[in-house]
Amino acid sequence: MKEFTYERARDVGGAVALLDADPQARCLAGGTNLVDLMKAGVERPGQLVDVRALPLDRIEPTDDGGLRVGATVTNSDLAAHPQIRRHYPALAQAVLEGASGQLRNMATVGGNLLQRTRCAYFTDTALPCNKRSPGSGCPARTGEHHNHAILGASEHCVAVHPSDMGVALAAFDAVVTYETAEGAAELPLADFYLPVGETPHLETALPPGALITSVTLPPAPVAARSRYRKVRERASYAFAIGSAAAALDVSEGVVREVRLAFGAVASRPWRARVAERVLTGQPASGAAFAQAVDAELAAAEALPLNAYKVPLMRNLVLALLTELAEEAAR
Template identity: 80%
Template sequence: MREFDYRRADDVSGAVALLRADPDARYLGGGTNLVDLMKNGVERPARLVDVRALPLDRIEPADGGLRIGATVTNGDLAAHPGVRRDYPALAQAVLAGASGQLRNMATVGGNLLQRTRCGYFTDVTRPCNKRAPGSGCPAVEGEHHNHAVLGASDHCVAVHPSDMGVALTAFDAVVSYETADGPGDLPLADFYLPVGDTPHRETALPPGALITHVTLPPAPVAARSRYRKVRERASYAFAIGSVAAALDVSGGVVREARLALGAVASRPWRARAAERVLNGAPATAEYFAAAADAELAAARPLPDNGYKVTLMRNLVVAVLSELAEEAAR
């Protein structure tokens, strides 16, 4: 591990100034991803700016929705009564994400910024366009059974590992940040950049930006929502496929649907094509399957991850069917 300087920020402007003074610095929240990457040489910051003491650790009502501070722990987020009541899929996603110990350390801001768990990315002896631009993507021809089937490119086929991000994407969350030039906001739909030929550029955050909070707008449909995660072992594993879904059904017809997919792309994937099929359609397994097919028509699987297309189709139908059955009771 590279030797590094450590500073604890006292306020948001001070944290931003410390990072601006050193382009090799990184913000430190819970450190559950960053410190691991430092240990294996992927990240080599010259300075860590600890932001855990900043006043960004509250969850508050905001214009009918919720305002979640960037240093709120994943554990506190999942346990919050307002989250559990109004956005249950978000609480379920966070609880599915890691062990209790990790949830009590990891922060909301850090969760959104976590890097891929692709083995080629975390192995500094191997090429990786995300880690070393232009070096190649060995996963395309190598180990890729848990890699992307949507939105990938020849330059990178890794998937984003966040469970929380999938639910936040379904509910149109907005990320707020602070820079030396002032504050800004990014809808989560625009937060992650497409892979294209620059997979090392992961987010649209300006250089040196500090995430300050995430806002969930009011969404009555979110109160009837669910997150379902499929993984290769029962506990503490990253998803091979996941769905965050919300459904408003009246008289057997879908009035509103929200759908986001996880572990299928380099970012949490909002299933807009599926939503267009669902809205105004009968709430039946036939239409749920048609919606899944409309979204997955763009899938471009590799030789060893084609199973994800069938998996995600079945997962979408199962979760939507469960929500529709609950609405009919």
């Protein structure tokens, strides 16, 4: 591991000043992903800025009826919060599905958004990887890629984003607030993650030296009837091979509003906006659900070993929407 300096930030301004002064500095909160990458030689920061003690660990209502979640709120506290469980149940479920209890106790909301792919080519510094070493190639395209992207990938990278939390946040139009030396700013989660394109090493739209301070969930009545479902290769803690967050509002048998986001199929949480447009205003029926999901998955570009993800996601989302529709009809 590369030698580094360690500073414990006492306030947000101090943390931002430290990050602004050193482009190679990284924030340390729970460290559940960063420290592993440092041990592997993937991340090589010259300085760690410990932000765990900053006053960013609260969940508070917003004036318009949403919720503001501080960046250092732990995953455990997020999943257990009564307002999250009541108004955004898919988010609580996603967090509980995302890691073991020990990891949830350490991992934070801000860190979860910034976690990096678990692609084996990325985490092994002896192998080429465009995300880790731009221009070196993407051996996953012709190598091991059974859990790689089927949507939004490019010839330069087919890795997937590992976050479960991010999938639910994408479905609910979350907004990320951050602080830089120039002041505070916001990024909708839809714009937070950059498309892969030719620059897979550029993962977020955060400016250099930015410190995430909170994530805001706008008021969304439809989110109260939502679920998160995850498919993995073993029953115990594991990363998804496919996941989905869904929320459904049905009135008199017709879909008034639907939210859909997919996980483990793209380099970022994938908001299924095509499916949402197709399904809104249609009967809450299996045929309509299938038509909407098929429209979304029509853009899939599978590789030989991950083509199974297309029917997997189709069946997963159909089952999820059917459950929500049946619940609404009771």
